[in-house]
Amino acid sequence: MANGTIAFDTLTTSDQANTGTEKSIDTSFIFNGVVKVWCSFDGDVAEASAVLDSFNTATYSDNGTGQYTITYTNVMSSANYGNLTGAGDNRTMGTGNTSPSTSSSGDIFTRAANSATLTDGQNMTQSVVGDLA
Numbered sequence: 001m002a003n004g005t006i007a008f009d010t011l012t013t014s015d016q017a018n019t020g021t022e023k024s025i026d027t028s029f030i031f032n033g034v035v036k037v038w039c040s041f042d043g044d045v046a047e048a049s050a051v052l053d054s055f056n057t058a059t060y061s062d063n064g065t066g067q068y069t070i071t072y073t074n075v076m077s078s079a080n081y082g083n084l085t086g087a088g089d090n091r092t093m094g095t096g097n098t099s100p101s102t103s104s105s106g107d108i109f110t111r112a113a114n115s116a117t118l119t120d121g122q123n124m125t126q127s128v129v130g131d132l133a
């Protein structure tokens with residue numbers, strides 16, 4: 001089976017079941033509003049098995065206790081994008097601990113929720129929104 005490309009400027013759907021009216025949305029709005037990179041990882045385990053699942057993630061690096069870098073497969077147009085992080089194990093997570101994000105990667109750090117001490121975390125995520133290059 002060959003994969004192809006479908007080009008369209010507007011996505012239109014009928015909402016007959018709820019309102020009986022047709023609705024449409026500009027496809028550039030859909031594309032610009034979606035996450036371009038995401039990665040779910042566990043900072044407590046060996047590097048090879050740390051990435052639990054991902055999209056547009058080339059590499060994951062453990063840079064020391066509580067410090068990580070996610071490198072993107074397809075780079076962003078600049079370093080001025082939204083880099084969203086989250087941790088599910090009572091940790092505080094942020095970006096740019098050792099260096100600011102670049103168009104090709106994002107640095108992430110985790111700290112214990114009750115102190116400023118860098119600590120490895122579990123159930124961590126990074127999502128990137130912005131324009132691809």
